[in-house]
Amino acid sequence: MAVVVGFIATAEGRAALEAAIEEAKLRSQRLLVLVHGGRDAEPDAIEEAMEEARSTIDPSGVGYEVRHLQRGKDVAEALVHTAIDADAELIVIGIRRRSPLGKLILGSNAQRILLESPCHVLAAKPQE
Amino acid sequence: MAVVVGFIATAEGRAALEAAIEEAKLRSQRLLVLVHGGRDAEPDAIEEAMEEARSTIDPSGVGYEVRHLQRGKDVAEALVHTAIDADAELIVIGIRRRSPLGKLILGSNAQRILLESPCHVLAAKPQE
Numbered sequence: 001m002a003v004v005v006g007f008i009a010t011a012e013g014r015a016a017l018e019a020a021i022e023e024a025k026l027r028s029q030r031l032l033v034l035v036h037g038g039r040d041a042e043p044d045a046i047e048e049a050m051e052e053a054r055s056t057i058d059p060s061g062v063g064y065e066v067r068h069l070q071r072g073k074d075v076a077e078a079l080v081h082t083a084i085d086a087d088a089e090l091i092v093i094g095i096r097r098r099s100p101l102g103k104l105i106l107g108s109n110a111q112r113i114l115l116e117s118p119c120h121v122l123a124a125k126p127q128e
Numbered sequence: 129m130a131v132v133v134g135f136i137a138t139a140e141g142r143a144a145l146e147a148a149i150e151e152a153k154l155r156s157q158r159l160l161v162l163v164h165g166g167r168d169a170e171p172d173a174i175e176e177a178m179e180e181a182r183s184t185i186d187p188s189g190v191g192y193e194v195r196h197l198q199r200g201k202d203v204a205e206a207l208v209h210t211a212i213d214a215d216a217e218l219i220v221i222g223i224r225r226r227s228p229l230g231k232l233i234l235g236s237n238a239q240r241i242l243l244e245s246p247c248h249v250l251a252a253k254p255q256e
Contacts, residue, residue, distance in 0.1 A: 104243045121251045
C-alpha cells in the first residue's frame with residue numbers, strides 16, 4: 001500500500017505534494033512521487049523538480065521514492081498505472097483553480113485520473 | 129474542523145459515506161452528512177436515506193450530524209457552503225464511473241465541488 005502523487009513545480013503541484021505527505025503520515029504509508037514537468041520540460045527542470053520533491057519530503061520522516069515521468073509519456077496514465085502496481089490506497093493530485101483567462105477549469109488530466117483511478121483520489125487545493 | 133460528505137442512496141453515495149467515515153476516524157474529526165435524493169426524491173426516500181446514513185455511521189463511533197438538503201436546492205453549492213461554515217478539512221464525494229450509455233463521465237456536481245471547494249476534496253470510487 002502507498003500514497004501516489006504527481007508532482008510538478010507549480011502551486012498546484014506543491015499543494016498536492018504537501019497534502020500527500022500529510023496523507024502518507026496519517027495512513028503510515030510510503031509515498032510514491034511521480035515528477036513530471038508539463039509539456040515542454042527540459043531535463044534540468046525535471047532534475048530540479050525531483051530535488052525539490054526530495055527536500056520537501058525529507059523533514060517529514062515519511063518513507064518515499066521519487067521517480068520521473070519519461071518525456072512525452074502521459075501523466076494520467078502513468079499515475080493510474082503506478083497506483084495499480086503499488087496497490088495504492090490513494091492518488092493525490094493538485095487542482096488548478098483558474099485558467100489563464102480566469103475561468104475555473106478542471107484539467108483533462110485531473111478528470112481522467114478521477115475517472116480511471118483504481119483507488120480514491122484526493123484533490124488538493126492550493127492556498128489562495 | 130470536520131469532514132463533510134454528500135450522501136445519496138446509490139453505490140457512489142455509499143462509497144463516499146464509507147470513505148468519509150474512515151477519513152473522520154483517521155483525522156479524529158466529526159462528520160457532517162448532507163443527504164440529498166437526486167432530482168426527484170420523495171420525502172420518504174430522503175427519510176430512508178437519512179436513516180441509512182445514521183445506521184452506517186453508528187457502529188464506527190465517529191461523532192456526526194445528518195442533515196438533509198431542501199428539495200430543489202443545489203447540492204454542490206450546499207456542500208461547499210457547509211464546508212465553509214464548518215471550517216471543514218475535507219469534502220468527500222462519490223465519483224460516478226459510467227453513464228447509462230457506458231461512457232465514463234465526471235458529473236457536473238462533482239466538477240463544481242472540486243473547483244469551488246474551500247478545502248481538499250476526496251473523490252471516493254465505488255468498489256467494482
